[in-house]
Amino acid sequence: MPYVIGITGNIACGKTSIGQMLVQLGAERYIDADLLVHHLYERDQPIAVRVADYFGPQVVAPDGSIDRKALGSIVFHDSEAMKRLEQIVHPAVHTAIQVELDKVSPQGIAILDAVKLLEGGSANFCQAKWLVVCSEEQQLQRLMQRNVISLQEAQARIKAQPGTEGKLNIVDEVIVNSGTSEATYQQVAAAFKRFCLKFAIHS
Numbered sequence: 001m002p003y004v005i006g007i008t009g010n011i012a013c014g015k016t017s018i019g020q021m022l023v024q025l026g027a028e029r030y031i032d033a034d035l036l037v038h039h040l041y042e043r044d045q046p047i048a049v050r051v052a053d054y055f056g057p058q059v060v061a062p063d064g065s066i067d068r069k070a071l072g073s074i075v076f077h078d079s080e081a082m083k084r085l086e087q088i089v090h091p092a093v094h095t096a097i098q099v100e101l102d103k104v105s106p107q108g109i110a111i112l113d114a115v116k117l118l119e120g121g122s123a124n125f126c127q128a129k130w131l132v133v134c135s136e137e138q139q140l141q142r143l144m145q146r147n148v149i150s151l152q153e154a155q156a157r158i159k160a161q162p163g164t165e166g167k168l169n170i171v172d173e174v175i176v177n178s179g180t181s182e183a184t185y186q187q188v189a190a191a192f193k194r195f196c197l198k199f200a201i202h203s
């Protein structure tokens with residue numbers, strides 16, 4: 001099994017950006033749990049069928065895949081619906097993560113980016129858990145700009161996630177992504193060095 005650093009944090013805080021920095025620093029593979037979910041939603045995939053059965057034809061796109069925008073507009077406004085969706089999707093995400101990890105060299109380092117890393121059980125794959133934080137105002141601005149969505153939609157997505165204060169004490173590193181990318185890179189490089197030293201990895 002490779003070494004795994006799990007990265008979590010709320011929407012648009014910078015998980016992907018930090019994952020890419022870790023690849024620059026020597027990690028072998030970056031695994032994005034969101035992307036794995038997107039594959040599970042392709043036409044005729046068993047999870048897509050179950051999601052369509054549960055949420056109805058309004059979440060099915062003309063090409064037969066799950067329409068994530070339509071599904072998001074339901075679950076980001078209804079926490080019970082999100083919980084149900086997670087129950088359907090998460091076991092399959094775990095299997096997909098395992099498949100991705102099997103592709104990494106035994107002594108390599110994989111980065112697992114998952115918003116529900118700590119709640120969904122995928123932390124069990126990880127030797128270290130990192131939390132990325134920034135201010136809510138920065139989340140809002142970055143989310144609206146990246147996804148080209150309205151203020152209301154961005155606020156709904158942010159509100160759909162509980163605050164991360166309770167996670168501060170259960171992670172190994174907290175990366176504060178509130179400044180420039182360069183300032184974040186310095187934190188990431190230092191944390192990565194600590195990780196490599198702890199596990200005697202020569203990256």
Ligand SMILES: CC(C)(COP(=O)(O)OP(=O)(O)OC[C@H]1O[C@@H](n2cnc3c(N)ncnc32)[C@H](O)[C@@H]1O)[C@@H](O)C(=O)NCCC(=O)NCCS
Nearest residue numbers: 010011012033034037068071072075086089114115116161
């Ligand atoms: C709601 C969905 C359809 C929205 O799809 P869309 O393509 O618009 O967004 P994408 O998947 O790229 O996710 C973007 C961001 O939304 C947030 N988000 C996604 N899932 C969740 C969730 N379960 N709880 C809170 N926030 C979430 C995260 O910050 C994520 O990075 C999709 O995210 C989904 O099916 N989520 C439920 C499955 C899940 O838990 N995924 C995360 C795996 S750890």
Ligand SMILES: Nc1ncnc2c1ncn2[C@@H]1O[C@H](COP(=O)(O)OP(=O)(O)OP(=O)(O)O)[C@@H](O)[C@H]1O
Nearest residue numbers: 010011012013014015016017142146177179180181
């Ligand atoms: N330090 C920074 N300064 C300015 N913009 C940033 C910074 N870090 C990230 N961004 C930008 O903010 C947006 C969100 O970052 P990113 O996609 O890395 O977040 P994420 O946590 O992976 O998001 P999601 O939860 O949606 O997967 C991106 O457009 C990214 O380029």
